Amino acid sequence: MDLKGSDKSLAAEEKAAPQGSVNKEAFTYKMLGKLAEFSFHFPRLIIIVGLVSCLLGMIYTANYLTFDADQANLIKRSAGLQAEQDRYTNDFPRSEDIVVIVEDGTAAQRRAFVDDLAQRLREEPDIFKDVFEKVDVTFLRNYALHYLEPQQLREIAQQLKDYGPGLKALASSGGLADLMQKAPQLSREMGNSGAPDLNKLKGVLPTAERFLDLFTQSMETRGRGKFVSPWTDIMLEQLGQEGDENEDAINSMFSQERILQYNTIANGRFYALLCRPVYRDNEGQDVSINRAVSRIREILEVLERSHTNVLVGLTGELVLNVDEADSSTNDSTQSAILSLVLIAIIFIWAFREIFKPLMAVLGLIVGIGWTMAFTTLAIGHLNLLTVTFATILMGLGIDFGIHFLYRYDEERAKTADILVAMQATMRGAGYENLTGAVSTALAFYVLAFTDFTGIAELGIIAGSGILLCYLSMMLILPSLIFLTEDKNKVYEAKGISRFAFLANMEKWLLNRSEGVVIVGLVATLAALWYGKNVSYDYNLLNLQAKGLQSVRTEMHLINASEHSLLCGISLAKDVPTACQLAEKFSQLPTVSDVETVAMMIPV
Structure with a gap:
């Protein structure tokens, strides 16, 4: 092979370069030509080093790259906000809860499920702590009035003053009969300035009627009937509230039993149990939150078999984060694999060859492997936005291989010298790809200056990944071609003649350039007009997979009660x-x- 001839060709092209850009282009062309020569002389070394470094990078990534599911970390905190966050975490460390929501069935059935679950969780103190399902508020029986507003206390005092004589008569030994006999006298006592006030007396009669019904029931059952305090219905009417939870709370006020207040939402429709995972084991080592989430799901599955009348959901910020991490990593992995397969199929079909497109795909994989290692080293984690970087790089990085192979196909058909063809390809498509890679990387790098941390990290990863994919394609692909191509075989160019209709379409459009420009401007103006209707969705739950149980439970809770477990503090x-x-x-x-x-x- 005439390497000197190829150098002369390079020198001739350098002389032909326009003034003002000779030095830059000469240097770039020369470096790309030397890169082609290096790949020609050491193809095995380049391939081995590339594959081994890619493999080591993936192993390093698998061991050290984490997923940051904390949505608060997507936004760059100001100094003031960070100070507030630090103050809160110092006062309330590890305050995130795992939340179990129980609905349907009766209040007693919901309480039974919550009690059974709380007992099971307390039996595993190495996994769960701070189990919170109810509060013993018996001590409030004698202090409940302290929690009323002054206006409410004034109203109660006025009612006691107004209805006091009637209540005293009702409580006397004469009972209901005494109340009826003293009705005229009581009406005057309950009036103003001795004047009868029958309206106030009417307020006592419904209460007297309930006591009479209770007395009649007791007589008919000879005292064997179940006693039900009439005050429950009276107070519910006064409060204007219904529901098992309110009724149970009022009944407990008139009993001598302990008053247990369960965590409820939406007037007792939902019962909630909260607990926290143990973050460190007995040896002081950090424990994954996934362990607690997986274990509580196992417990819930067992309990639901014996409590068939209730519906149970698991949610909370910790559970949402765990589900988000699992869903995002699984979905991104599947999408990356699917993208890679589709890219390979389309490339093979378009190029009408199997091996060279697969070589380009291999070069792309090496570049993505290098990007994964860079991400682990430079950032250390992925977030809800950056987890898709592999799919993004596959769509952008394969372009380098497409342009390279089609240009090599053209150059190879011109000469039997494989090195000359490769150098021409490097100086042509390689230089063009370099321009595209640098400009695309710079566009991504600009995102690094935004205050949105999630976008900034995506810019750093994607920008660096574009350059690494270009580098891997310029090293791995030429080396594979040198290593596998038969240099003595007459080369037949593949070309793109199968897609001649594209060339005909291009020609048709170019002949109608004015109309194309007008249509484009009209479409752009229409898009801008319609674009003003685009709004910003602040709900980060809408970024989650809709099928996740934790997301469904959270959204159901919001829709049914306008109550969210996610809040600002x-x-x-x-x-x-x-x-x-x-x-x-x-x-x-x-x-x-x-x-x-x-x-x-x-x-």
């Missing part, structure tokens, strides 16, 4: 400030509910 220095913030937050149109610790402090 604000810290206040004292109770008055907390009350003021709660009042301001409740007036915001985007806020559905506000809860503050001040509600737990008696007024």
Whole structure:
């Protein structure tokens, strides 16, 4: 082979280069030509080093690359926001909960399920801690009035004053008969300035009627009937509320039993159990949260077989994060494999050859392997956005191989010297691909300057990946061609004659260039007009796979009760400030509910 001749050809092209760009182009052309010569002399070395480094990079990635499912980390925190976050985590470390939601069935059946689940979780303290399903509030029986607003206390005092004489008569030994006999006198006592007020007396009669019904039932059953306090129905009517949960709460007030308040949502429709995973084992080693999530799902599956009347869902920020990580990594892996297979099939069909397209695909795989190692070393994790980088690089990186092989096909048909053909390809398609790779990488790198961390990391990974895919394609693909191609065989160009209709279409469009420009401008203006209707979706749950149980449970909870387990948190220095913030937050149109610790402090 006449390597000197190829150098002379290179020198001739350098002399023919336009003024102002000779040095740059001469250097680039020379380096690409030397790269072709290096691949020609050491193809096995390049392939072995490339494959081994790719394999080592994938092993390194498998061991050290993590998935950051915390959606808060997608946004770059300002100094003030970071300080608030640090203050919160210092006061409330590891505050995320695993949440079990129970619905359907009766209140007793929901409570039974929650009690059984809580017992099972407490039996495994090495996996679960801080199991919270109910609160014993018996001590509040004597302090409940402390939690009422002043206006409510004034109304109660006025009602006791108004209905006091009637209630005293009802509670006397004479009972209902005494109440009826003293009705005129009581009406005057319950009136103002001694004037009868029959309306106030009417307010006592429904209560007296319930006591009479209870007395009649007791007489008919000879005292063997179940006693049901009439005060429950009376108070429910006064409160204007219904439901098993409210009825049970009021019944407990008139009994001597312990008052157990379960975690409920939507007026008792949903029962909630909260627990937290153990983050460190007995030896002080970090434990994956996945262990706790998997275990609680196993427990729920067993309990649901014996509690068939209730429906159970598992959600919470931790569960959503675990499901998001599993779903994102599995889906991205499947999409990457599918993309690679489709790329190979289309490339083989278009090029009408099997081996060279597969060589390009192999070069692409090496580049992606290098990118994975770079990502692990430079960033250390993937997020909800960057997890798709492999599929993105496959679509962009294979272009280098397509342009390269079609240009090599043309150059190889011109000469029997395989090195000359490869050098011409490098100086042609290689240079063009380099321009495209650098410009595309720079476009991605610009994203690194945004405050959206998820997008910034995607820009760094994708930009670097484009350059690495270009490098692998310029090293691996020529080496494979040198190693496998029969240099003595007459080469027959593949060309793209099968797709002549594309050339005819191009010619037809170019002959009507003015019309194409007009149509393009009209379509662009129409798209811009319609684009103003595009809105921004702030709900990160919509980024999740809709089929995930944790997402379905969370969305069902939001739709059924307008209550979400995902919330914003604000810290206040004292109770008055907390009350003021709660009042301001409740007036915001985007806020559905506000809860503050001040509600737990008696007024």
